[in-house]
Amino acid sequence: MSTPNVFDRSLVRRRLSRALKAGYADFLLVRAVEDLQERLSTVLRSFSQALDVGTPTPAAADALRRGGLAERVVRLSPTPEPGHVLGDEERLPFSGERFDLAVSLLALQSVNDLPGALIQIRRALRPDGLFVGALLGGATLTELRQALTQAEAEMEGGVSPRVAPFADLRDIGGLLQRAGFALPVTDTDIVRVRYANAFALMRDLRAMGLTNALSDRRRTPLKRATLMRAAAIYAERFADPDGRVPATFELVWLSGWAPHESQQKPLRPGSAKMRLADALGVKEGDPSPPEKG
Numbered sequence: 001m002s003t004p005n006v007f008d009r010s011l012v013r014r015r016l017s018r019a020l021k022a023g024y025a026d027f028l029l030v031r032a033v034e035d036l037q038e039r040l041s042t043v044l045r046s047f048s049q050a051l052d053v054g055t056p057t058p059a060a061a062d063a064l065r066r067g068g069l070a071e072r073v074v075r076l077s078p079t080p081e082p083g084h085v086l087g088d089e090e091r092l093p094f095s096g097e098r099f100d101l102a103v104s105l106l107a108l109q110s111v112n113d114l115p116g117a118l119i120q121i122r123r124a125l126r127p128d129g130l131f132v133g134a135l136l137g138g139a140t141l142t143e144l145r146q147a148l149t150q151a152e153a154e155m156e157g158g159v160s161p162r163v164a165p166f167a168d169l170r171d172i173g174g175l176l177q178r179a180g181f182a183l184p185v186t187d188t189d190i191v192r193v194r195y196a197n198a199f200a201l202m203r204d205l206r207a208m209g210l211t212n213a214l215s216d217r218r219r220t221p222l223k224r225a226t227l228m229r230a231a232a233i234y235a236e237r238f239a240d241p242d243g244r245v246p247a248t249f250e251l252v253w254l255s256g257w258a259p260h261e262s263q264q265k266p267l268r269p270g271s272a273k274m275r276l277a278d279a280l281g282v283k284e285g286d287p288s289p290p291e292k293g
Helices: 009-022 027-041 059-066 114-124 142-156 169-178 198-207 224-238 276-280
Strands: 047-053 070-077 099-105 125-136 182-195 245-257
Touching: 009 198, 027 059, 027 099, 027 125, 027 182, 027 245, 047 059, 047 114, 059 070, 059 099, 099 114, 114 125, 114 169, 142 198, 142 224, 142 245, 169 182, 169 245, 182 198, 198 224, 198 245, 224 245
Parallel strands: 047 070, 047 099, 099 125
Antiparallel strands: 125 245, 182 245
């Protein structure tokens, strides 16, 4: 089966390039880089060859170098950058088992084939190599999504796709396993940013290159009346007592290891040394849970 073409990948790169030239709004990326450094600081090993997969700016690669977290960092950049490899997160131009660390921040939410991208990242890792990534999750921009949907339905009698269908946390762990990662871990970080109004949020989205790049987007601009109604709905439904409006960004973190014989493995069925009933302190067949003292 062919992969659904959800995103216009060339438009994604053009929008990001425009944002970088105009002044990239990096507040989410700064938070993600700090979190990445903290997560890697708990890994008691050093990395010789690291790969940055598509992070919008060199911030993650620079942090790996400055912090001594990796001896050498190769950056796959989504836009032209001196000294870096220009490439696509869906088509990694590297041979297999080359890196012992791969990271990707705020990039993988806009690929059409996320399972395929994860498989390529796993194949680029040496056995026992680590992948750590963060992408925008399903709760991202929930307020804006609701306001635009209601406004378009009221003003134009129909709804067109405006906000990307971000991945759900519950699905990510399964995708890591499908991609062949061992010991997969996922968690989420909810970031709420307050704005003077919905238009200030939209300016930040443009400055992050996150404006609508869906393949099925409507080609005509949103009507001014519809846009004004969406801003009004946003304020009516979500404004704080001081009049400012919140915007939700969900950062879904995922990590996994390229399989290696030294890693922990689940016990084989029937190999347990103690019965579950004995461990719980109940008689076998007794449905009642143990009482807490």
